[in-house]
Amino acid sequence: MSTPESLQDVYIDELKDLWSANDQMLKVIKKITAKASDAALKDMLTKSQDGIASHTAILKELIAGQDEKVSKDHCKGMEGLAAEAIKHVIEEGPDKGPVLDVLIIAQYQRMTHYGIAGFGTAAAFAKALGLKDDNKKLRDATKDIYASDAFMTKLAETSVNLEAEDA
Structure with a gap:
Protein backbone atom coordinates (compact mmCIF):
# COMPACT_ATOMS: atom_id res chain seq x y z
CA MET A 1 0.00 0.00 0.00
CA SER A 2 1.33 3.37 -0.97
CA THR A 3 0.60 6.51 0.97
CA PRO A 4 -3.03 7.39 0.33
CA GLU A 5 -3.52 10.87 -1.10
CA SER A 6 -7.31 10.94 -1.37
CA LEU A 7 -10.46 9.35 0.03
CA GLN A 8 -10.53 7.30 -3.18
CA ASP A 9 -7.10 5.86 -2.31
CA VAL A 10 -8.23 5.09 1.24
CA TYR A 11 -11.37 3.40 -0.13
CA ILE A 12 -9.39 1.16 -2.47
CA ASP A 13 -6.93 0.29 0.31
CA GLU A 14 -9.86 -0.66 2.57
CA LEU A 15 -11.35 -2.94 -0.07
CA LYS A 16 -8.01 -4.68 -0.63
CA ASP A 17 -7.46 -5.06 3.11
CA LEU A 18 -10.94 -6.55 3.54
CA TRP A 19 -10.25 -9.07 0.79
CA SER A 20 -7.20 -10.28 2.69
CA ALA A 21 -9.15 -10.30 5.96
CA ASN A 22 -11.86 -12.42 4.37
CA ASP A 23 -9.35 -14.90 2.96
CA THR A 33 -15.93 -26.07 11.45
CA ALA A 34 -15.16 -29.78 11.84
CA LYS A 35 -14.34 -29.27 15.52
CA ALA A 36 -17.78 -27.87 16.40
CA SER A 37 -20.02 -30.24 18.37
CA ASP A 38 -23.28 -28.27 18.27
CA ALA A 39 -25.19 -29.01 15.04
CA ALA A 40 -26.53 -25.46 14.67
CA LEU A 41 -23.04 -24.03 15.19
CA LYS A 42 -21.53 -26.40 12.64
CA ASP A 43 -24.27 -25.50 10.15
CA MET A 44 -23.74 -21.76 10.66
CA LEU A 45 -19.98 -22.10 10.24
CA THR A 46 -20.53 -24.01 7.00
CA GLU A 61 -15.84 -6.59 -8.30
CA LEU A 62 -15.70 -3.23 -6.55
CA ILE A 63 -11.92 -3.00 -6.88
CA ALA A 64 -12.15 -3.80 -10.60
CA GLY A 65 -14.93 -1.22 -10.95
CA GLN A 66 -12.51 1.46 -9.79
CA ASP A 67 -10.10 0.56 -12.61
CA GLU A 68 -7.64 -0.73 -10.05
CA LYS A 69 -5.44 -3.80 -10.18
CA VAL A 70 -7.54 -6.58 -8.63
CA SER A 71 -5.23 -7.54 -5.80
CA LYS A 72 -5.29 -7.64 -2.03
CA ASP A 73 -3.11 -6.09 0.66
CA HIS A 74 -2.21 -8.28 3.62
CA CYS A 75 -4.42 -7.47 6.60
CA LYS A 76 -2.36 -7.54 9.78
CA GLY A 77 -5.44 -6.94 11.93
CA MET A 78 -7.12 -10.16 10.80
CA GLU A 79 -3.77 -11.93 10.92
CA GLY A 80 -3.75 -11.38 14.68
CA LEU A 81 -7.39 -12.39 15.09
CA ALA A 82 -6.86 -15.51 12.99
CA ALA A 83 -3.78 -16.45 15.03
CA GLU A 84 -5.78 -16.02 18.24
CA ALA A 85 -8.58 -18.20 16.89
CA ILE A 86 -6.15 -20.97 15.94
CA LYS A 87 -4.44 -20.71 19.33
CA HIS A 88 -7.64 -20.84 21.38
CA VAL A 89 -9.60 -23.35 19.30
CA ILE A 90 -7.06 -25.66 17.66
CA GLU A 91 -3.90 -25.50 19.73
CA GLU A 92 -5.15 -24.98 23.29
CA GLY A 93 -8.86 -25.77 23.19
CA PRO A 94 -10.43 -29.03 24.31
CA ASP A 95 -10.77 -31.72 21.64
CA LYS A 96 -14.56 -31.36 21.46
CA GLY A 97 -17.67 -30.48 23.39
CA PRO A 98 -19.56 -27.43 24.61
CA VAL A 99 -16.52 -25.60 26.02
CA LEU A 100 -14.85 -25.82 22.62
CA ASP A 101 -18.07 -24.59 21.00
CA VAL A 102 -18.00 -21.55 23.32
CA LEU A 103 -14.43 -20.84 22.22
CA ILE A 104 -15.38 -21.22 18.55
CA ILE A 105 -18.24 -18.73 18.88
CA ALA A 106 -16.05 -16.24 20.75
CA GLN A 107 -13.31 -16.35 18.13
CA TYR A 108 -15.79 -16.29 15.25
CA GLN A 109 -17.43 -13.19 16.68
CA ARG A 110 -14.11 -11.41 17.14
CA MET A 111 -13.30 -11.95 13.47
CA THR A 112 -16.86 -11.04 12.46
CA HIS A 113 -16.74 -7.76 14.39
CA TYR A 114 -13.61 -6.85 12.44
CA GLY A 115 -15.57 -7.49 9.24
CA ILE A 116 -18.51 -5.39 10.43
CA ALA A 117 -16.15 -2.48 11.12
CA GLY A 118 -14.34 -2.84 7.81
CA PHE A 119 -17.36 -3.28 5.56
CA GLY A 120 -19.23 -0.50 7.37
CA THR A 121 -16.27 1.84 6.95
CA ALA A 122 -15.91 0.97 3.27
CA ALA A 123 -19.64 1.61 2.77
CA ALA A 124 -19.28 5.04 4.38
CA PHE A 125 -16.33 5.83 2.10
CA ALA A 126 -18.33 4.72 -0.95
CA LYS A 127 -21.24 6.93 0.09
CA ALA A 128 -18.96 9.94 0.57
CA LEU A 129 -17.46 9.30 -2.88
CA GLY A 130 -20.93 9.16 -4.46
CA LEU A 131 -20.56 5.48 -5.34
CA LYS A 132 -24.19 4.52 -4.72
CA ASP A 133 -23.97 0.98 -6.10
CA ASP A 134 -20.80 0.25 -4.14
CA ASN A 135 -22.38 1.67 -1.00
CA LYS A 136 -25.45 -0.57 -1.38
CA LYS A 137 -23.38 -3.71 -1.97
CA LEU A 138 -21.18 -2.96 1.03
CA ARG A 139 -24.16 -2.12 3.26
CA ASP A 140 -25.86 -5.37 2.21
CA ALA A 141 -22.69 -7.31 3.05
CA THR A 142 -22.51 -5.54 6.41
CA LYS A 143 -26.11 -6.57 7.12
CA ASP A 144 -25.24 -10.19 6.29
CA ILE A 145 -22.31 -10.08 8.68
CA TYR A 146 -24.46 -8.51 11.42
CA ALA A 147 -27.03 -11.29 10.93
CA SER A 148 -24.45 -14.04 11.37
CA ASP A 149 -23.08 -12.31 14.45
CA ALA A 150 -26.59 -12.00 15.91
CA PHE A 151 -27.23 -15.69 15.22
CA MET A 152 -24.03 -16.63 17.05
CA THR A 153 -24.99 -14.45 20.02
CA LYS A 154 -28.42 -16.07 20.23
CA LEU A 155 -26.93 -19.55 19.89
CA ALA A 156 -24.42 -18.82 22.64
CA GLU A 157 -26.96 -17.31 25.01
CA THR A 158 -29.73 -19.87 24.50
CA SER A 159 -27.80 -23.12 24.33
CA VAL A 160 -24.03 -23.33 23.89
CA ASN A 161 -23.02 -21.26 26.93
CA LEU A 162 -25.58 -23.11 29.07
CA GLU A 163 -24.26 -26.48 27.93
CA ALA A 164 -20.69 -25.39 28.67
CA GLU A 165 -21.70 -24.26 32.11
CA ASP A 166 -23.01 -27.76 32.86
CA ALA A 167 -19.93 -29.46 31.43
Whole structure:
Protein backbone atom coordinates (compact mmCIF):
# COMPACT_ATOMS: atom_id res chain seq x y z
CA MET A 1 0.00 0.00 0.00
CA SER A 2 1.33 3.37 -0.97
CA THR A 3 0.60 6.51 0.97
CA PRO A 4 -3.03 7.39 0.33
CA GLU A 5 -3.52 10.87 -1.10
CA SER A 6 -7.31 10.94 -1.37
CA LEU A 7 -10.46 9.35 0.03
CA GLN A 8 -10.53 7.30 -3.18
CA ASP A 9 -7.10 5.86 -2.31
CA VAL A 10 -8.23 5.09 1.24
CA TYR A 11 -11.37 3.40 -0.13
CA ILE A 12 -9.39 1.16 -2.47
CA ASP A 13 -6.93 0.29 0.31
CA GLU A 14 -9.86 -0.66 2.57
CA LEU A 15 -11.35 -2.94 -0.07
CA LYS A 16 -8.01 -4.68 -0.63
CA ASP A 17 -7.46 -5.06 3.11
CA LEU A 18 -10.94 -6.55 3.54
CA TRP A 19 -10.25 -9.07 0.79
CA SER A 20 -7.20 -10.28 2.69
CA ALA A 21 -9.15 -10.30 5.96
CA ASN A 22 -11.86 -12.42 4.37
CA ASP A 23 -9.35 -14.90 2.96
CA GLN A 24 -7.70 -15.28 6.36
CA MET A 25 -11.01 -15.68 8.18
CA LEU A 26 -12.20 -18.24 5.64
CA LYS A 27 -9.10 -20.39 6.21
CA VAL A 28 -9.71 -20.36 9.96
CA ILE A 29 -13.43 -21.11 9.63
CA LYS A 30 -12.65 -24.08 7.39
CA LYS A 31 -10.28 -25.44 10.06
CA ILE A 32 -12.62 -24.99 13.02
CA THR A 33 -15.93 -26.07 11.45
CA ALA A 34 -15.16 -29.78 11.84
CA LYS A 35 -14.34 -29.27 15.52
CA ALA A 36 -17.78 -27.87 16.40
CA SER A 37 -20.02 -30.24 18.37
CA ASP A 38 -23.28 -28.27 18.27
CA ALA A 39 -25.19 -29.01 15.04
CA ALA A 40 -26.53 -25.46 14.67
CA LEU A 41 -23.04 -24.03 15.19
CA LYS A 42 -21.53 -26.40 12.64
CA ASP A 43 -24.27 -25.50 10.15
CA MET A 44 -23.74 -21.76 10.66
CA LEU A 45 -19.98 -22.10 10.24
CA THR A 46 -20.53 -24.01 7.00
CA LYS A 47 -22.98 -21.39 5.69
CA SER A 48 -20.66 -18.56 6.70
CA GLN A 49 -17.99 -19.94 4.38
CA ASP A 50 -20.30 -19.27 1.43
CA GLY A 51 -21.07 -15.80 2.79
CA ILE A 52 -17.41 -14.93 3.14
CA ALA A 53 -16.72 -16.14 -0.41
CA SER A 54 -19.64 -14.08 -1.70
CA HIS A 55 -18.41 -10.96 0.10
CA THR A 56 -14.92 -11.52 -1.30
CA ALA A 57 -16.36 -11.68 -4.82
CA ILE A 58 -18.08 -8.34 -4.18
CA LEU A 59 -14.80 -6.80 -3.01
CA LYS A 60 -13.02 -7.99 -6.17
CA GLU A 61 -15.84 -6.59 -8.30
CA LEU A 62 -15.70 -3.23 -6.55
CA ILE A 63 -11.92 -3.00 -6.88
CA ALA A 64 -12.15 -3.80 -10.60
CA GLY A 65 -14.93 -1.22 -10.95
CA GLN A 66 -12.51 1.46 -9.79
CA ASP A 67 -10.10 0.56 -12.61
CA GLU A 68 -7.64 -0.73 -10.05
CA LYS A 69 -5.44 -3.80 -10.18
CA VAL A 70 -7.54 -6.58 -8.63
CA SER A 71 -5.23 -7.54 -5.80
CA LYS A 72 -5.29 -7.64 -2.03
CA ASP A 73 -3.11 -6.09 0.66
CA HIS A 74 -2.21 -8.28 3.62
CA CYS A 75 -4.42 -7.47 6.60
CA LYS A 76 -2.36 -7.54 9.78
CA GLY A 77 -5.44 -6.94 11.93
CA MET A 78 -7.12 -10.16 10.80
CA GLU A 79 -3.77 -11.93 10.92
CA GLY A 80 -3.75 -11.38 14.68
CA LEU A 81 -7.39 -12.39 15.09
CA ALA A 82 -6.86 -15.51 12.99
CA ALA A 83 -3.78 -16.45 15.03
CA GLU A 84 -5.78 -16.02 18.24
CA ALA A 85 -8.58 -18.20 16.89
CA ILE A 86 -6.15 -20.97 15.94
CA LYS A 87 -4.44 -20.71 19.33
CA HIS A 88 -7.64 -20.84 21.38
CA VAL A 89 -9.60 -23.35 19.30
CA ILE A 90 -7.06 -25.66 17.66
CA GLU A 91 -3.90 -25.50 19.73
CA GLU A 92 -5.15 -24.98 23.29
CA GLY A 93 -8.86 -25.77 23.19
CA PRO A 94 -10.43 -29.03 24.31
CA ASP A 95 -10.77 -31.72 21.64
CA LYS A 96 -14.56 -31.36 21.46
CA GLY A 97 -17.67 -30.48 23.39
CA PRO A 98 -19.56 -27.43 24.61
CA VAL A 99 -16.52 -25.60 26.02
CA LEU A 100 -14.85 -25.82 22.62
CA ASP A 101 -18.07 -24.59 21.00
CA VAL A 102 -18.00 -21.55 23.32
CA LEU A 103 -14.43 -20.84 22.22
CA ILE A 104 -15.38 -21.22 18.55
CA ILE A 105 -18.24 -18.73 18.88
CA ALA A 106 -16.05 -16.24 20.75
CA GLN A 107 -13.31 -16.35 18.13
CA TYR A 108 -15.79 -16.29 15.25
CA GLN A 109 -17.43 -13.19 16.68
CA ARG A 110 -14.11 -11.41 17.14
CA MET A 111 -13.30 -11.95 13.47
CA THR A 112 -16.86 -11.04 12.46
CA HIS A 113 -16.74 -7.76 14.39
CA TYR A 114 -13.61 -6.85 12.44
CA GLY A 115 -15.57 -7.49 9.24
CA ILE A 116 -18.51 -5.39 10.43
CA ALA A 117 -16.15 -2.48 11.12
CA GLY A 118 -14.34 -2.84 7.81
CA PHE A 119 -17.36 -3.28 5.56
CA GLY A 120 -19.23 -0.50 7.37
CA THR A 121 -16.27 1.84 6.95
CA ALA A 122 -15.91 0.97 3.27
CA ALA A 123 -19.64 1.61 2.77
CA ALA A 124 -19.28 5.04 4.38
CA PHE A 125 -16.33 5.83 2.10
CA ALA A 126 -18.33 4.72 -0.95
CA LYS A 127 -21.24 6.93 0.09
CA ALA A 128 -18.96 9.94 0.57
CA LEU A 129 -17.46 9.30 -2.88
CA GLY A 130 -20.93 9.16 -4.46
CA LEU A 131 -20.56 5.48 -5.34
CA LYS A 132 -24.19 4.52 -4.72
CA ASP A 133 -23.97 0.98 -6.10
CA ASP A 134 -20.80 0.25 -4.14
CA ASN A 135 -22.38 1.67 -1.00
CA LYS A 136 -25.45 -0.57 -1.38
CA LYS A 137 -23.38 -3.71 -1.97
CA LEU A 138 -21.18 -2.96 1.03
CA ARG A 139 -24.16 -2.12 3.26
CA ASP A 140 -25.86 -5.37 2.21
CA ALA A 141 -22.69 -7.31 3.05
CA THR A 142 -22.51 -5.54 6.41
CA LYS A 143 -26.11 -6.57 7.12
CA ASP A 144 -25.24 -10.19 6.29
CA ILE A 145 -22.31 -10.08 8.68
CA TYR A 146 -24.46 -8.51 11.42
CA ALA A 147 -27.03 -11.29 10.93
CA SER A 148 -24.45 -14.04 11.37
CA ASP A 149 -23.08 -12.31 14.45
CA ALA A 150 -26.59 -12.00 15.91
CA PHE A 151 -27.23 -15.69 15.22
CA MET A 152 -24.03 -16.63 17.05
CA THR A 153 -24.99 -14.45 20.02
CA LYS A 154 -28.42 -16.07 20.23
CA LEU A 155 -26.93 -19.55 19.89
CA ALA A 156 -24.42 -18.82 22.64
CA GLU A 157 -26.96 -17.31 25.01
CA THR A 158 -29.73 -19.87 24.50
CA SER A 159 -27.80 -23.12 24.33
CA VAL A 160 -24.03 -23.33 23.89
CA ASN A 161 -23.02 -21.26 26.93
CA LEU A 162 -25.58 -23.11 29.07
CA GLU A 163 -24.26 -26.48 27.93
CA ALA A 164 -20.69 -25.39 28.67
CA GLU A 165 -21.70 -24.26 32.11
CA ASP A 166 -23.01 -27.76 32.86
CA ALA A 167 -19.93 -29.46 31.43
